[in-house]
Amino acid sequence: MKFGPRQLKQNDKKKYRFRQKTYTFVTNDTIMKKNIKRYPVIEDPPLSMVSDFEAIYEIPDKTTKRTPAVKDFTYTHFKRIADRAPFSLNEWADLLYISERSLHRYAKEGDGFNGLQIERILLLAKLIDIGNEFFGKEGFRQWLHSRPFSLNGATVKELLTTHTGIQEVIDLLHRLEHGISA
Numbered sequence: 001m002k003f004g005p006r007q008l009k010q011n012d013k014k015k016y017r018f019r020q021k022t023y024t025f026v027t028n029d030t031i032m033k034k035n036i037k038r039y040p041v042i043e044d045p046p047l048s049m050v051s052d053f054e055a056i057y058e059i060p061d062k063t064t065k066r067t068p069a070v071k072d073f074t075y076t077h078f079k080r081i082a083d084r085a086p087f088s089l090n091e092w093a094d095l096l097y098i099s100e101r102s103l104h105r106y107a108k109e110g111d112g113f114n115g116l117q118i119e120r121i122l123l124l125a126k127l128i129d130i131g132n133e134f135f136g137k138e139g140f141r142q143w144l145h146s147r148p149f150s151l152n153g154a155t156v157k158e159l160l161t162t163h164t165g166i167q168e169v170i171d172l173l174h175r176l177e178h179g180i181s182a
Contacts, residue, residue: 073118075106081125084132086141095160096120123166130173148172149181 082092093100096117105111113121131140144157150172151159159165175181 072112073121074110074112075103076110078106078113078121081121081128084137085124085128086137086144095124120163120166123163123170124160127160127166127170127173130170130177134173134177150175 082089085092087095089103090100093103096103096113098117106113128140131143134140135143144160145155147153147155151168156169156172159169
């Protein structure tokens with residue numbers, strides 16, 4: 001009885017024995033032997049990453065000069081966004097960390113904004129578009145003064161002073177669009 005059950009001695013219980021090509025598993029009253037399957041290792045031929053990469057993707061020449069996404073963001077661009085927004089000029093100045101006088105100077109001289117201000121304006125434009133579409137312009141204005149539960153008691157307008165806060169409000173609006181209230 002090579003693979004069948006057999007009676008074990010008291011000290012043989014729950015021992016594990018390993019052999020080169022088979023293993024033996026001993027339980028309370030039986031011994032089982034099983035062959036270990038050995039699978040051959042098949043190696044793939046090496047791929048040429050460069051040739052595959054070039055065939056699929058167009059690689060831009062490194063000597064070409066990159067142009068920024070927004071070259072000249074002037075006051076006229078800002079005015080188009082500000083007309084859609086429920087913010088006064090004073091509130092815009094607070095959101096952009098500049099004085100209201102600087103905004104008036106930009107309007108008078110036609111000067112452009114700096115990079116950080118442009119980024120903030122474009123992010124707020126995204127928020128304004130989503131909010132106006134979801135609530136309407138007047139409803140969005142009222143919602144900015146509300147205290148949603150998911151913002152832990154803070155008003156929406158208080159969060160608009162930082163990049164992270166603006167993104168959090170945009171995420172909240174997306175959740176509201178999909179019916180997730182908290």
